[in-house]
Amino acid sequence: SARLIEGLEAGGDDYLVKPVSVDILEAKLRSVIRTLSLYRQIEESRDDLKRANITLTRANRELDTFAYSVAHDLKAPLRAIDGYRGLLMEDSAERLAPEAKDYLERIGLSVAHMNTLIDDMLVYSRIERGTPKTTTLELKPLIESALQLYQRELDASKVQVTVTATGSLSADRRGIELALRNLIGNAVKFVASEPSPSIEIGFEQNADRQHLWVSDNGIGFDMRHSNRIFDIFQRLHPSDRYPGTGIGLAIVRKAIERMGGRAWAESSPGKGACFHLEWPA
Known part of the structure; x- marks a missing residue:
């Protein structure tokens, strides 16, 4: 009881x-x-x-x-x-x-x-x-479309573009297009003054994750600022030399986070930069 x-x-x-x-x-x-x-x-x-x-x-x-x-x-x-x-x-x-x-x-x-x-x-x-809507996208037309937006700048600066990314990926179309467009635009801007400017776009995936990156041999930046550059209206370089709105990388991070992923960058001053996107497969 x-x-x-x-x-x-x-x-x-x-x-x-x-x-x-x-x-x-x-x-x-x-x-x-x-x-x-x-x-x-x-x-x-x-x-x-x-x-x-x-x-x-x-x-x-x-x-x-x-x-x-x-x-x-x-x-x-x-x-x-x-x-x-x-x-x-x-x-x-x-x-x-x-x-x-x-x-x-x-x-x-x-x-x-x-x-x-x-x-x-x-x-x-x-x-x-x-609201993100995941779909399967072919990488080749996705990258070609993004590069076409900057064809004039690429030709003017004689930028060597290497695309090792092949196959397809699963992502929200609008989100990945915005992220890729802004990363390529960012790379084009910061390699323009280099004597032999180059950009590489790569992709890899496994059972769990997808990883896309855009690297360049531009001016680079100090890794102390690696998180701040993804904040809206944050700039590391003078706007008169490197024009922009200060929103591009914030759009990149927001787009990939909406897909459950993350964005980060690796760089050092004068040695270029590599921007990474990773999200669930």
Whole structure:
């Protein structure tokens, strides 16, 4: 009897055997009441979670609408600025002093930079809210498409590109395209000043993991900053020499983390860098 009461008090649920003592009946009732209370708490938590999900979904839609609205509102005056700049260059070029022409060129570059910054912020925002959809992708067209975006820069700097990656991978298409595009763009930017610039793209996988990397022989960086470079708006080099928005590597990390993976880099000053992506197979 004492053990049965102790078990019921601890949360056990046992049947009653006649004759039933008052102590056992009280313990049984307390156990039932406690169980019912837990059920009610679970139902309330489920309802709270449902309401929170509805609120979060609504907030995401509103944030998406807000982001596009802000992007449109920011780009509208930029288009006007660039339009007037173009008119001045076309209609008054002969009357403008060299210094004035230089100012107009700088305005054009600033407008282009701001447009790119807005686009990158929108991309980063979409990654944060999107749901990854894993599919099988052939590596060759994936890499060729990313390289094509930088063909002009690659040709101008005579960059030697070596692709050892073959076969296929499993990943979210949009996520891996963004990550690869930004890693290649990053490599192109930092090898441009090298006498014999080169970039290598490789891939390997096993039963559990997939590993993609982009290496270059560019200016490199100190490994003390290896984590900071993946933070948004973080830059290690002056923007006048190496232009960019400071969002590219943040997009890379966010995209691969959304696939359950990780991004990291290895480098040393003056000896190039290798950026790695690893995610589940």
